[in-house]
Amino acid sequence: MTGRRTTYVVIGGIVGLAWAAALRGWMAQLAEGESHSTVTWMTLVLVLLPGLAIGMLLGWSAYLRSRDIRGSRWLVFSPVLFASALLDPEILHALITNGQGSGALIVVAIALCTGYVLSRRRWSIRRAACAVVATLGLLMIAGMGGIAAPMGTPRGAWVGLYGFVLVLLFGLASVLPHPRSRPEPGARAWVVFGALCGLAWACALRSFMAEVAGAESGVEWVNTFGFILLPGTLIGGLLGWAEHLRRTGGRPGRRLLALAPLLFAAILFSNPFDIGGLLDDGVGGGAIGVPVIAMLGGFALSGSGPAWSRSLSGLGFLAGFVTWLVVATDVGGPSFSLTTVHGLWASTLYESLLVLFALAASVPQCAPVDTGAPCGTVPAHRLRNTAAR
Structure with a gap:
């Protein structure tokens, strides 16, 4: 234990x-x-x-x-x-x-x-x-x-x-x-809780984006609420639903919820006639890269699947995690250097959000359990069976 x-x-x-x-x-x-x-x-x-x-x-x-x-x-x-x-x-x-x-x-x-x-x-x-x-x-x-x-x-x-x-x-x-x-929360409670977590995560990511953009940062109804906060809320709700299914034995097709993080790619439709421009300025690349990195980390943490594939996924997540530390000053300027207190805080915010996203993304890929143990831990009945042997 x-x-x-x-x-x-x-x-x-x-x-x-x-x-x-x-x-x-x-x-x-x-x-x-x-x-x-x-x-x-x-x-x-x-x-x-x-x-x-x-x-x-x-x-x-x-x-x-x-x-x-x-x-x-x-x-x-x-x-x-x-x-x-x-x-x-x-x-x-x-x-x-x-x-x-x-x-x-x-x-x-x-x-x-x-x-x-x-x-x-x-x-x-x-x-x-x-x-x-x-x-x-x-x-x-x-x-x-x-x-x-x-x-x-x-x-x-x-x-x-x-x-x-x-x-x-x-x-x-x-x-x-x-x-x-x-009593244990039901499906509705898990969906609402997940949606709240997703909304908070998206708000925090938007604040990080504001730090990177600096004085050029602007908040808009469509781009901020429609293509950042709304997808974050929906992803959180879907992963909350996945956690409920995990705790109640699972259902067929449950692992398809592992694709939920890709909803963040919706920002590519904010200007469908200029997707190339979004990719050029890094917005579109981040909208795809962040959920993919989280999904790789989620699979590595899930404890499901062959060890070699989870190891490769873990390396992919680690590469994405380290990339920001390498390019932080190039993207945000000297104030994002890890030798400055502002850079340490901003990097802590982004990297901790990335790790949380990976932890949440692991839920649909974890084996169902009958306890409230975190995803990736060994279920209690397996521990008992192991001890009995």
Whole structure:
């Protein structure tokens, strides 16, 4: 069981790191509405590192939940680590003097309250109060998109949606340390959850694209919402459906869902009369390359198929992973060098998103199991059979 425990913790850490890097991307988009956002070494220490730690703790909580083991009650307060941003004297001073820097406290409050509300079945005064705090907090986060641009514009709507779905997912993850009070989620719940994850992933990728484009970045209703956010949401929903099928024994044709990531290639139809131009400027190539790399990584992680083919797929994913590190400065400029803090953050955001995409893409290719074990781990009944021999 050590392998399963490690898998949960490692995946949780990757998710937490990606979430924190994506949140920093959202903060950067907010700052563009008022002033330029500066990434410092404190960003790594007070944003990315707490995100990694929280993810690992929640991954540990997920493992305990899968084994029906009651964990320490202190795990419920894992989101509080994100308030470590207040350890920065400048942020703390701004919070005390003019109220700025309270975002970390708002995010923590939403996560704790959401986790409490969703982990209970009966209503009480405490649960109702937490529901009010969580709802108002999420609406506040969504409304903050107006800082970047008016909410009626594509940019304002995207930034508001970006923050809302990120913090909502943090709240949903905060349920894990609580004792199980509900039956296993059904197909609809998995599809909705997958769609939310896909939307958050696509929003984060769009923020990375904005960093690469710099001042030339523009948000549009059709290109951003129609060819990035919508495909991301659909892919997430399909992979959520695949996870439900995996947990319920599988169905014929289930592996066809492994092709879902190719929906990102829909951007090639944004200008069907100039596909060559899209390929020339790298947009079309990325729309094809990113899902293909994720699919290769997904197959390598799935544990299904011949070892030699999974090894080749793993090498293909590794090549795609390393490629960005090699061309980062050529694509984004000197600020994307790994020797700069901005480059480290941007590369962490992109690479962690790529790894998450691969993990999600592995789901349709994994053998069905009757437990909640992550894709690629050995099912419990196989462990028991092996021990019996």
